[in-house]
Amino acid sequence: MAKKDESAAETRHYGGRGDPVRSMELLWGTSPGPRSRGPKQGLTVERIVQAGIEIADAEGLAAVSMRRVADRLGVGTMSLYTYVPSKAELVDVMFDRAIGTAARPEVEGGWREKLTAVARSEWDLYRRHPWLLQVMAMSRPPLGPNSIAGYDHQLRAVDGVGLTELEMDSVVSMVGVYVQGTARAAAEAAASARDTGQTDDEWWSVYAPLLEKVFDADKYPVAARVGAVAGETYQSAYDATHGFEFGLARILDGVESLISSRR
Amino acid sequence: MAKKDESAAETRHYGGRGDPVRSMELLWGTSPGPRSRGPKQGLTVERIVQAGIEIADAEGLAAVSMRRVADRLGVGTMSLYTYVPSKAELVDVMFDRAIGTAARPEVEGGWREKLTAVARSEWDLYRRHPWLLQVMAMSRPPLGPNSIAGYDHQLRAVDGVGLTELEMDSVVSMVGVYVQGTARAAAEAAASARDTGQTDDEWWSVYAPLLEKVFDADKYPVAARVGAVAGETYQSAYDATHGFEFGLARILDGVESLISSRR
DNA sequence: TCCCTTGTCGTACGTTGTACGGAATTTGGT
DNA sequence: ACCAAATTCCGTACAACGTACGACAAGGGA
Structure with a gap:
């Protein structure tokens, strides 16, 4: 180095x-x-x-x-x-x-409340220990006591709602994959800020004028239109928190339609 | 090293x-x-x-x-x-x-067909170039011509269906986050197999008996039940392809309910 | 022709994980 | 009580990494 x-x-x-x-x-x-x-x-x-x-x-x-x-x-x-x-x-x-430090609250209510709590608790975990996202643990995870306990807690959110065992596993890992992806964006932003001493805003304000010089708005009208609005709103290339709550609601809607179809 | x-x-x-x-x-x-x-x-x-x-x-x-x-x-x-x-x-x-080698097909049909094609094409890209998933490009992505073209292509799948610009961006990045997460699992499995000369099946057949010795099925009945079924089915800790198609369908259901609510 | 700019690349430094072997320490066997 | 065996601790060494530095060569402008 x-x-x-x-x-x-x-x-x-x-x-x-x-x-x-x-x-x-x-x-x-x-x-x-x-x-x-x-x-x-x-x-x-x-x-x-x-x-x-x-x-x-x-x-x-x-x-x-x-x-x-x-x-x-x-x-x-x-x-x-x-x-x-x-x-x-x-x-x-x-x-x-x-993983063992994750909150595993026993939530009252239906599967949606429980699964939301599971997702939020995993999100918090990754905010506290962002480096977890750099450990390659999707295939061949460390089979420790806390990982097992966490898996059980996640599954209990969707137990008894009419899904097969396979569907329970798939739903839980789908939510997990999504939370990890969003948390990763947040973790990268924090790591970049820490390592470069430059916030995402500052980074963007340097690159935006350079991009404007080479970007052809006539060739990519949709990207131009959406990018402008998104850039203004987020004040950065990607706002993790907004993305997390929005996507989580969408995914749970998807799970809801699966569960309804099973009833 | x-x-x-x-x-x-x-x-x-x-x-x-x-x-x-x-x-x-x-x-x-x-x-x-x-x-x-x-x-x-x-x-x-x-x-x-x-x-x-x-x-x-x-x-x-x-x-x-x-x-x-x-x-x-x-x-x-x-x-x-x-x-x-x-x-x-x-x-x-x-x-x-x-990124530039990704297929960007112009698909006939509605937003769901188009967004499915976008997701599958991104999935294929990550299968061909798994190392892309190790480049930290969520915040502060390299603002190159192909990344920009890809962003435009993704957005066009959900253009004109009644979503705001912000919602279009969020939907596209939600699907992207999900595809990356699933592709990452597949890439990790392939990398592990390549580096250790051991398939996930072989790995699991070594660890399963060791886990059984310490795992308390009475303490975690749900994990025991689901894990048994999932293990039998996948023959590995996590089957990426199954997870991808299942989760994608769920997510698109969620997007569908958003789009319906806007009409 | 000569000079000055530019491309090439050998060497060296500080970092990494960890193999190896010697020194120090504690205990079981006698 | 004493010795040998077992075990911990850790200094040194090695191959790999990215890249700063500077010596050398190449080639156009004067």
Whole structure:
């Protein structure tokens, strides 16, 4: 990397690379007790995970390096490897523990109220821990206790409304995919602002006049018309919060028509 | 990195870091002509971009390093920097050029047929160039000619159906967010399979028995019931294609109820 | 012809994850 | 009580990354 990290690179992570048995022990805290021989351990996996989460929250997943985590805990870098087999497993556990902080309210009312609450709670989670969106966890998710609990909570929102099990799973993952996508836009905007010291407004005010020079409004009349209105309204290329509430209502309307058709 | 790149890290990129004027010139091909003095240039920006796209298609965005691109073109690494100010700008141009390969069919019929075609064409694009999903382009997208043309094409699907400009933009970005999310799941599955030499099925058959040991079916009865059915059906944690078509139909139902309410 | 601009690219630096091996520490066996 | 085995801790080293810097070569304008 160049000095002062001017480079535009972030890191993504996916897990499931190491020993599956070891991974699951880490995730579920079922590691065998301390061995009898040798020095006492000065750290715990959970303390390491917390340090990683704090760095990721403050500076993004790219700032979470083994050296940074070790420094924060006042130990040598390589000491971490006696607790965690690799960075991939560490990120997996960070992922599950952060998921565990999601609010899982038991909402009164019908499926729509419940599913709205599920979506909002996931949205809040991603606002608090935006780096979760950089962990590749759609296929092969870390199968930790909190991820499982979250899956169950989501499903209960649409239980007993006349959908098949398959439809329940599909509805829940459809809403999840949508929330993640919208949260990702918000997270990117925040990360860009943090890393460049420039808000989206400022960015746009630089690029808008440059775009006007090359953009042919006669060739793309619809984009010109809509873009003008959208640009004025959002004061930025994409307003995440507006998009989230609007799209969520639309999606739930879609789910409603599915549920009605089943009755 | 460890030898043989066993590490579980992928790279993400976001642009808009360098000189905005230079960025736009690169994107729109409006760079000033060749200077009269000095040696002839042996390459073009477009050749470099093509090489980058080929590597990204075959091995993912993480494999696109300046050294790899230069090697493929038979030049020294640093020569690339006379064409492109940094890797961030190179990725921005790769992004726009890949977007340009999307099919933008002019579909007969109503908005639903058109919007379905838009979604499917975007889905196909992400299947051909999965690395596009790793370019952070939701806020501050590269404002290149192909991205603009794509935006116009998407909007035309819902033009003249009674929605406001703001609603048109929101509907289009809602569908886009959804397609990207589903495509991301598919891309992650493919990337995992490529990097680990293990299909999702194989992965699941390793983890399922381990999960069974720690999972408490009495505590999470809904997850147990739905998970069993979903697991049997998908033969994997998440089937992207099924999810895509199902969710798209649901979302379009939601859009339909919005459009009806406007008539 | 000479000079000055421009393109090419070898070298070097600071960053990353982590393999390796030596030192220090604690305990079980005797 | 003492030794060896087991275990933790961690300094060093390596290959990869993006790219700053500067030396060298190429070629048109004077």
